[in-house]
Amino acid sequence: MAEKQMTQTTEDLTTIYKTLFFDLPLAGVKWGMGIGAEKETTETAWKAYDASVRLAASAIDNLYRSPLFSQVASRTLTDALRWQRVGNAVSGTVLTGLWRTLGVPTAAEVQGLSDQVRALETRLAQKKDVQAVLEQLRTLQVRLNAPSQAQYRNGHLEERAAA
Amino acid sequence: MFNLLQDLSSAWLNGAVRTLEGLRRGLTSPFPVYEDPSPTTPSQVIYEGGKLRLRYYRPVGRPQATPLLLVYALIKRPFILDLQPSNSVIANLTRQGFAIYLTDWIPPTQADTWRGFDAYVNGDLVNAVSTVQEHAGVDQVSLLGYCFGGLLSTIYTALYPETVKNFIPLSVPLDMSKQDIPLFNLVKQMDPSLLTDAFGNCPAWIMKTGFSSLSPVHHALDKYVGLYRSKEREGYTEMFELFERWMNSDVPLAGQIFRELTRDLFQHNLLAQGQFQVGGQTIDLQRITCPMLNVLGEYDDVVHPQASLPLTDLISSHDKRNLVFPTGHIGVVVSGGAQKKLWPQVGAWLKKHDHVLH
Numbered sequence: 001m002a003e004k005q006m007t008q009t010t011e012d013l014t015t016i017y018k019t020l021f022f023d024l025p026l027a028g029v030k031w032g033m034g035i036g037a038e039k040e041t042t043e044t045a046w047k048a049y050d051a052s053v054r055l056a057a058s059a060i061d062n063l064y065r066s067p068l069f070s071q072v073a074s075r076t077l078t079d080a081l082r083w084q085r086v087g088n089a090v091s092g093t094v095l096t097g098l099w100r101t102l103g104v105p106t107a108a109e110v111q112g113l114s115d116q117v118r119a120l121e122t123r124l125a126q127k128k129d130v131q132a133v134l135e136q137l138r139t140l141q142v143r144l145n146a147p148s149q150a151q152y153r154n155g156h157l158e159e160r161a162a163a
Numbered sequence: 164m165f166n167l168l169q170d171l172s173s174a175w176l177n178g179a180v181r182t183l184e185g186l187r188r189g190l191t192s193p194f195p196v197y198e199d200p201s202p203t204t205p206s207q208v209i210y211e212g213g214k215l216r217l218r219y220y221r222p223v224g225r226p227q228a229t230p231l232l233l234v235y236a237l238i239k240r241p242f243i244l245d246l247q248p249s250n251s252v253i254a255n256l257t258r259q260g261f262a263i264y265l266t267d268w269i270p271p272t273q274a275d276t277w278r279g280f281d282a283y284v285n286g287d288l289v290n291a292v293s294t295v296q297e298h299a300g301v302d303q304v305s306l307l308g309y310c311f312g313g314l315l316s317t318i319y320t321a322l323y324p325e326t327v328k329n330f331i332p333l334s335v336p337l338d339m340s341k342q343d344i345p346l347f348n349l350v351k352q353m354d355p356s357l358l359t360d361a362f363g364n365c366p367a368w369i370m371k372t373g374f375s376s377l378s379p380v381h382h383a384l385d386k387y388v389g390l391y392r393s394k395e396r397e398g399y400t401e402m403f404e405l406f407e408r409w410m411n412s413d414v415p416l417a418g419q420i421f422r423e424l425t426r427d428l429f430q431h432n433l434l435a436q437g438q439f440q441v442g443g444q445t446i447d448l449q450r451i452t453c454p455m456l457n458v459l460g461e462y463d464d465v466v467h468p469q470a471s472l473p474l475t476d477l478i479s480s481h482d483k484r485n486l487v488f489p490t491g492h493i494g495v496v497v498s499g500g501a502q503k504k505l506w507p508q509v510g511a512w513l514k515k516h517d518h519v520l521h
Contacts, residue, residue, distance in 0.1 A: 049388070056380045064345035074352035084361040115272055 009058055012051040019048035167391060174387040178407065185411025186368050200408060203245045204254045206265070210294040214271060214278065214417075215287040217294055220253050220263040228517050229328050230262040230299040232291060234319075236311035237268050237283070237420065238370060240412040243496055244309075246405050247398075252496050252506060259510035264295045264304075266312070270414035276363040279419035280318060281442035288319045292326050303328035305513055309496065310334050310466060314428070317474065318441055321450045329516045330455045331509060332474060334466045334492055338435040339428060341469035346377055347429075355425035359418035367413040374413070377465065406497065435473060448474070454482035454516050458495065458509065465492035482516075 023044045030036030063069050099106045188198065210217040233253070235241040244265070245253045253263055266287070271278060295304050306327050308316030313335030320327045339347075358365060375382045386403075393399045416424075433439035439446045455478060459471040468487065475483050488505045490498050495505065 046392070053380055053385050057378060060379060061345040064348060067348070070348040070352055073349050077349075078354065078357060081357040081361045085357075088361065111273075115274075 005058065009055065012055045012058075015051040016048050016055070019044055019051070024048065170391045170394070171387055174390050175384075178387060181407050181411050182371075185371060185413060188367065188412070199240055199242050199412070200405060202242065203248050203251050204257060208267075209264075209298055210290065211269075212290055213282070213287040214269045214275065215291055216267040216269055217291050218265040218267050219298065220257050220265065222260045222262045223258050224260055226262055227260045227514060228301075229303065229305050229513075230264060230295055230301060231256060231305045231307055231513065232264045232266070232295050234266050234288065234291075234306060234308040234312035234316040235268065236309055237315075237414070237416055238311055239409060239414060241265060241267055242412070243406075243409045243493070246409070246497060247402065249398075250402065250497055250499070250502055252502075255502055255506040256510060259507070259514070261510070261513065262299055264291070264298075266291055268414075270367075271364050271417040273363050276359065276418035278417035279423050279441075280315070282417075283420060284315055284318050284322065285442045288315060289323070292319075292323070296326070302326070305329040305331070305516075307331040307333060307509075308335065310336065310492070311424075313337075314424075314434075317448070317451075318434075318439075318446055320453070321446050321448050322441070322444065324450050324452055327453050329513060330451065330453050330480075331458060331513075332455070332471070333458045334460055334463055334495060335457075335471050335474060336428075336466040337477075338470050338473040339430075339432040340435065341467065341473070343467045343469060344377070344464065346373070350425065350429050353425065355422045359422055362418075364418045365416040365421040367415045370416060371411070371413040374410075374465075406493075435477065437477075448477040449479045451478035452480050455480050455484075456509065456512050457483070457485045458505070459485065459487055460491050460495045461487050461489045462494075463492040486512075 024041070027036055027041040027044045031038055031041045096106050204220050206218040206220050208216055209219045233244065235244065245251045248254060253265065256263055268287075292304055296302065303326055306316045306320060306329070308314070308331075310333070313332040314337070316330070317332055317335060317337065320330050355365075358369070362369075386407075390400070390403050427433045427439055434446060434448075437445070437447060437449075455475070457471060457475050459466075459468045461468060463471075472485060475485055486505075486508065488495060488501065490501055490505075495501055
């Protein structure tokens with residue numbers, strides 16, 4: 001694996017060197033003199049570019065593989081996360097107290113409410129059909145209730161009149 | 164030369180805007196799933212509960228006997244499986260006559276930090292399979308799990324083998340002792356509890372940073388150069404835009420499952436060693452006896468093929484084989500080659516096993 005990678009790196013370095021110092025100037029001159037085509041020059045340039053990208057990617061992979069890098073990166077990440085926790089705790093304590101004193105809801109409370117509203121919105125949007133049916137039912141119920149209430153009122157008035 | 168610079172800078176700026184939009188979505192709680200692009204294949208939500216929305220895609224033509232449940236990863240949105248009519252795993256399989264059910268996971272909120280493998284497998288996946296059994300009127304389903312979804316479906320199949328007729332893990336990160344991805348060295352040294360103590364869940368922006376760091380040269384420059392060089396190819400620009408939208412669709416990962424994944428699976432490799440526990444039960448991969456087609460990308464740079472291959476030796480099925488396809492991690496689902504060659508092969512394998520009694 002490492003041997004294959006080494007061979008690839010050597011090949012890429014050779015390609016870049018050869019393309020930049022020989023192939024590309026030659027293709028450029030030929031194009032300038034009207035002997036060669038633009039396509040030839042472009043293809044030569046892309047060859048050098050591809051080799052450079054492979055080389056850069058391989059260098060980054062080697063960096064990731066190095067124990068020193070992973071140690072430094074994980075230590076930095078650990079410290080950053082510890083400070084994030086401290087920051088969360090401090091802002092949570094200080095700001096919550098401040099908002100309470102001012103009578104303003106905390107960001108977490110607003111976020112909680114917003115989450116609930118959004119969840120309801122999503123559910124409602126997906127159940128549009130059900131909602132439409134429910135609305136129709138409600139309309140029907142109102143229509144059904146309306147005469148019965150009138151009947152009740154009339155009956156009640158009749159009872160009072162009789163009394 | 165001027166055109167090259169102009170096109171590149173314009174593509175790079177568009178990419179920067181997409182990245183910032185992705186970060187904005189990642190910082191929003193809950194993750195706005197309604198910002199997904201329009202689906203290519205029509206679907207119907209037949210179940211919603213827990214953190215799962217189960218989508219049903221009707222088969223085209225004469226249907227196959229066993230329905231196929233696609234278990235998608237908990238990372239990023241699932242529209243990569245249905246990007247364009249000519250580039251859609253779902254459309255490809257429905258055209259072959261399979262009734263498809265897709266787990267469209269609902270991204271976790273701060274109230275879901277407790278969700279681990281137990282909640283996703285013994286809760287949501289069990290409900291998904293029951294719903295499919297009832298909806299399709301079958302006793303067994305075929306399972307296809309992609310990447311992290313492959314892990315979930317492997318664990319499910321080991322726990323409930325009687326409900327699975329055929330099993331297709333796709334680029335499954337199983338044996339972490341063989342995960343030869345350079346950035347993995349960093350994951351090995353990380354304490355996942357520190358991250359979840361600070362954020363609750365693993366935030367989407369951290370997931371995004373992790374994936375971009377796998378190949379920074381590609382994400383910072385080479386993909387834009389690739390766009391410039393291929394802009395004459397028919398449909399390439401549209402495909403690039405959609406693909407980039409998916410790349411920026413990272414979702415948070417619930418705190419508990421992030422801890423289990425990092426500590427128990429990535430760092431201690433407990434699943435491959437037969438010591439991983441879900442809901443108090445040890446996952447014994449030997450309990451998997453159904454036919455299995457282990458599909459992997461030969462040039463996968465997210466899940467190394469060596470990490471997927473050992474699954475074939477760890478299960479006790481008699482009918483099992485590896486299908487190595489010459490593509491990368493995402494190429495298995497979106498490349499033209501995969502649409503023309505891989506998915507018809509997967510379909511043919513499923514059809515062959517559809518009527519066999521086990």
